[in-house]
Amino acid sequence: MKTEFKFSNLLGTVYGRGNLVFTPDGNSLLSPVGNRVSVFNLTKNTSYTLPFAHRRNISHLDLTADGKLLLTVDEDGRAILSIFTRRIAIYHFSFKTPVSALAFSPSGKHFIVGLGRKIQAWKTPSIPGGDANGELEFAPFILHREYAGHFDDVRHLSWSGDSRFFLSSSKDLTSRIWSLDPEEGFDPTVLSGHRQQVRNAWFSASQEAIYTVSEDGALFRWEFVPKQQDDQDETEEPIDERWRIVQRNYFMQNAKLKCATFHPQTGLLTVCFDNGLFSLYEVPSFSNIHSLSLASSPISAVSTNKTGEWLALGSSKTGHLLVWEHASESNILKQSSHLDTMTTLSYSPDSTRIITGADDGLIKIWDVSSGFHIATFTEHTSAVTASTYSKRGNILFTSSLDGSVRAWDMLRYRNFRTFTAPTRLSFSCLAIDPSAEIVCAASHDSFDVHLWSVQTGALLDRLSGHEGPISTLAFTPDGRYLVSGSWDRTIRVWSVFDRSQTSEALQLTSDLLCVAVRPDSAQIAASTLDGSISFWNLNTSIQESGLDGRRDVSGGRTLTSRRTAASTPGTKSFNSITYSSDGSCLLAAGSSKYICLYATSTLTLIKKFTVSINLSLDGTQEFLNSSAIMSNGLPRDMIDTEGEASDLEERIDRSLPGVKRGKDATARTLRHEVRVTGVEFSPAGRSFCACSTEGLLIYSLDNSGNEDFDPFDLDIDVTPQNIRAILKQAEPVHLKALVMAFRLNDRQLIRQVYQAVPYGSIPLVVRELPRVYLGRLLMLLGQQMENGPHLEFTLLWVSEVLSIHGRYIKEKQGDFAGELRAVLRGVDGIGRTVRNLSERNAFEIEYLCQQKPMTNGTHKSIGNRSSEDVAEFEAMDEDGEEGDWIGVE
Template identity: 80%
Template sequence: MKTEFKFSNLLGTVYGRGNLVFTPDGNSLLSPVGNRVSVFNLTKNTSYTLPFAHRRNITFLDLTPDGNLLLTVDEDGRAILSIFPRRLAIYHFSFKSAVTSLSFSPDGHYFVVGLGRKIQAWRTPSTPGGNADGDLEFAPFILHREYGGHFDEVRHLSWSGDSRFFLSASKDLTARIWSLDPEEGFEPTVLAGHRQQVRNVWFSADQESIYTISEDGALFRWEYTSGQGDDEDSVNPGDERWRIVQREYFMQNAKLRCACYHPSTNLLTVSFDSGLFSLYEIPSFSNIHSLSMASSPISAAAVNQTGEWLAFGSSKTGQLLVWEHASESNILKQSSHLDAMTTLTYSPDSTRIITGADDGLIKIWDVSSGFHIATFTEHTSAVTASAYSKRGNILLTSSLDGSVRAWDMLRYRNFRTFTAPQRLSFSCLAIDPSAEVVCAASHDSFDIHLWSVQTGALLDQLSGHEGPISTLAFTPDGRYLVSGSWDHTIRVWSVFDRSQTSESMTLMSDLLCIAIRPDSAQLAASTLDGSVTFWNLNTSIQESGVDGRRDVSGGRTLTSRRTAASTPGTKAFNSITYSADGSCLLAAGRSKYICLYSVSTLTLIKKFTISINLSLDGTQEFLNSAAIMSNGLPRDMLDTEGEASDLEDRIDRSLPGVKRGRDATARTLRPEVRVTDVEFAPTGRSFCAASTEGLLIYSLDDVGADDFDPFDLDIDVTPQNIRAILAQAEPEYLKALVMSFRLNDKTLLRQSYESVPFETVPLLVRELPRVYLGRLLMLVAQQMEGSPHLEFALRWLGEILSIHGRYIKEKHGDFATELRAVLRGVDGIGRTLRSLSERNGFEIEYLCHEPIGKDDNSMVLFGGGSQQKSTKITNGGNDGEGEEDWIGLD
């Protein structure tokens, strides 16, 4: 089994804190999720997470106007500069202090950052093909100028359209005008008049006006005019300076949290801590829309370049919303779990992941797109376990509300609810492979309850354990039910026999979880002492064991008086699972490590570190003694953010010692890194872990961007030579394609691929060297997902499989990634054709019901019943652009 699993995607969390940024084309949205950045493609309905990670939570990010460079800054002021199209981090830099604002200039040559009360302007690093000087490549960050004058923290920075001036808004109740370079006759100007801190400040499109907005909901418009005698803002009549010419107030009983302004359309969007957001047209100050996103405060707002889409994020609920104000519809609406995830399970085809959490919600996540597609809210308490039937589309979940629910995954509804004769809080469940019997157990009772899935009737109660039951599992062949308890025993039940006998296996400590090998011959059990033991299910004899205390332990909490190596709470595996072939065992617990063991050799193959985020508790092996205060508490536990001055935001209403069910965003709680559940995909190509930061997916497939990975190059393999070959009177398509594979550039590959005539595809595929076969499969798969030439791609695929199919079958292990990408592409084409045919069918049916003789200057429908006419139908397509399809009517 291959073990080169790499981080693939982050699901389960869509927004953490910080600002939101649209790409220049407006099709994608960048959202900070903890110490990572997730990118949501709003036209293709897909998402991915950038592979690099910060050491703390990201607070600010911004893109250059050309969308090439991405700058992200964390809580400590450490920045990562990355090439956004390549998803590649190229430079790390520290601003020495916390960054309070960030903005790139419209021309992309400079960016300004707010560092407390001062502002710094930096030159943007040059990139290949950029306009900056070449020497910038050797010093990516060069300080241009530093500005000072504010008396409190700078909260917002924005540029003028010509990139000569920029504005700053501060908590000292003022805004200021600055020039990037010294200008003749210009002096920095102070805009004072607000009674609370200024949240945002912008230039108008013509740069003749400035808009400032404060936390109390006051909007001021400033213009450079001469003072009049009766103007209350005038000091010296006739003196030209920036003056307030208009005052407007939003009149909301809530504080203004954030705002965004689109200069070309003069549309202003304001958001309040009540969850309300409003859209205004200025300077007329006419209200266009007022809607509520949620009852929680809106933390961030952004507008795309055309001004059509508005993005909102709420850090308290983890919700992300993209709204189109013209059609008054949601383009994107995603939300995270409100509390820690407790369980996860894969669907049998590995395309979906179902998660349950302490908030009582059950969410279904699509692995390929990264979006959640459905949410079940019927449970009224924490969800403790979930199981997917191997045959059929049935999901079973158990909860502390005393119910086990069965869900129809085709219609997304709860069709059966199972309860015990007395009220119990179920902590684990299992379903047999035939999906006929479901069983569940509780910490409150030592019995196992069995129900019929079809009738919902309670079939039996199995007694025998002398302590709370912690885990249940059916063997994959359906013969036995295995239960583990805190009474140091494992029992194997023959529930389908007449005698219903059970066999007991004794352990040395409390049992936490069990896993059964796919061939039903071996059982793995994890106990509280940190050991994993392997048992033969046929003979009930222990075969071997692994001591995993040292492997799983890691990370010291801030309040711990012991080192990470001696902390007892992190020395056990709370979740274990077998790989699809049964050769490896994956184990995780209350630490930052996930361990992969070989079952045959009992060795640790690999350790995965799920997070390096220092904003979480338990990610450091050693604590800095210099950060310990005189009272013995770490300095990181101090509340240094003065904005949470309201009493209701600072009260901790949780019970002492409670770790679950609390508000994870409360300032008195620092989330602790842990893995609550881990599971291999049925295909064996990936595994997923439910952690503090979300759903972490690790995969064997190549999930990176279009990396520039050239190979077998020589001096003649250049983009100019490839284009010259394609421009010849008789192009050498095979030579151009092979040279493009060697250079491995996305643009050249697509150009060479689309230049091949339709009738020469079989000959080219036959003459292609086999060393490029995998790359050709991946190229065709990528074109099927993003190109409109569906028949052309299918022709390529058909020829590849007919000519090289026997070789691919022999070497299928080497082409696993490419074949999975091809399968996704074929499924995408099938969905596209199905939706197109359904839409055309509805339009044809509509046209057939039109009155005969209606003159629409297009055609006569079924005039005599013998003519065949053509109707031109316009449809939207998947990408939102209009496409025309000609469909013949008999």
């Protein structure tokens, strides 16, 4: 089995904190998710996650005007400059202090950052416009100028349209106008008049007016106007020219303004409040266009695309992300994260869907190819503890602490059966037999296993024998046995379909946490609280081997820990284990930042995957930083340095009365501890998924085509210029150009050569193509079927490749597994699109054929008229003597 799994995508979380940014074409949205950036393509309904990650949560990000450079900054002020189109990080930089605002100039030559009370302007790497390749001419950051004058932190920065001036908004209740370079006759100007901190400030499209909004819901319009003296003649030159308030408006909301955005070209202003309400206004008339509510939680970020048609809104408290089109009043994108920690996951049998359940009681269905969640089940009223698919994939079973086990129809997305026990129990685990006729569940409250019939919903039996809470259940793939594990340090193997229903107990040395059955039903693996994994022969009930994973799973220390990461208690066990599809590997994870992959034959650790390097989470640090410990012995990170608790409602003590010792039940911390609550291999074995504190992490063997620039077998003649010169020849050698493009391994160049191959030359090019490039050609075809517009052209390539090289590909199918899966995904996507289109056309044709002919007055429909009648009517209609008539449209 191949083990070169690489991070592929991040699902389960759509927005964390920070600002939202649209790409210049307006088709994609960049959303910060923890220490990573997710990109949502709004036109193709797909999403992906950029491969690089910060050491802290991302607080600010911005794109250049051409969309090529992306700058992301984390909470500590460390920045990563990346080429967005290639998804490559090219430079790391530290501002040495937290960044409070960030904005690229419209020209893309400079960007400004707010560093506390001061502002810095930096030069960005230059991009030569004459180069057809768009190659970067990179240079390190160069500080252009530094500006000071505010008396409190800068909260927002915005540029003028000509990139000569910019505005800053601060918590000192003022806004200021700055010039990028010294301008003759211009001095930095202070705009004061608000009674609370200024949230945003923008220039109008003509740059003759400035709009500022404050936290108390006040909108001021400023213009550069002179002040006339009362005793001064109108013909005399005016004196005291400066920016003055010419219009005051108030939103009149009983809530604080959290964020706002302004589109100068259309004059649309969007304001968002902490009660979840957002409103659209047209300025300067201040007419309200829309007022809608996203949720009851505050809206953290808002952004608008270049044309002003789409609005993106994000809420960090609930994890909602919404893209709204105000013209049609419709949702372009509506995604939401789980409100609490994810507890369980399940792959669908065809590996296209992932089911997640969480402590918030929600069940979400995620599409693996697009990265979007497509449905949410809300019937459970408490935390979801386990989920599993039926073998056919049409039924999903879930258990919850609300005392119910539910069966879901995955074709109609509805709950069609609910199973409950005679007494109120909180079910913690479940299992179904391969035929999906029997469902079993167990609880920590009772030591019995409950069995129900899926067909009737009746309780069939209660299996007694354990002397402690049952922690895990699993049916063997052949359906013969039910395996249950308990905290009483035993594993019991039940023959539930025999009349005797006997069970055999396997004794362990510690409390059992999880059990996994090998796909051939010959072996079971058991993870215990002491960090060991034991392997048992299911036929002989004898322990075959075991391994100690305490050292492998240990890692990461909490803020309050006084021990090293290796000796920290509570993290030395695996809470979730699973076999690979061929049974050769075992995947194990627990309350640590590591996922371990073991070989079952040699019991050796093959690979360790790091879930997160995000220091904003608890349990990711390996060493104690003594400089972060204060004199009282508490870590400095536990102190809230945001300084936002200035309002009365944020200063109210809501702790329980009488709490003098122990932990207050109402206490809440913002730092989550990194841990993995579930891992599972995909049925195809090409990927695995882990639900963690960061989200739903997917690791895959398949090459998604998003890899870094990786040329091979190069010589001095393999250059983009030579490849383009070959294509411009009178009789171009397309095979040579395609081979050179594959050797250079530039995606844009490969696509250009591929599209330049004539329709009739495809069989010849495919026949003469060296076999070493077959994998790259298949991956290219898979990408073109998913993203390219040339359907027939791509299908002809696929047909020729399979007909000419099909026998060789079949012999080496293990080497082409990822490429063939990419082609299969493309073919399935095309088939699904064509099928939906044909069904829609069939319904429309059937509807039109069933419509009765309509008449207007004395005229008959066109279906009942002859050609002479129609010609006579058209002649009368031209003379204006008769009215129009209605026919079948």
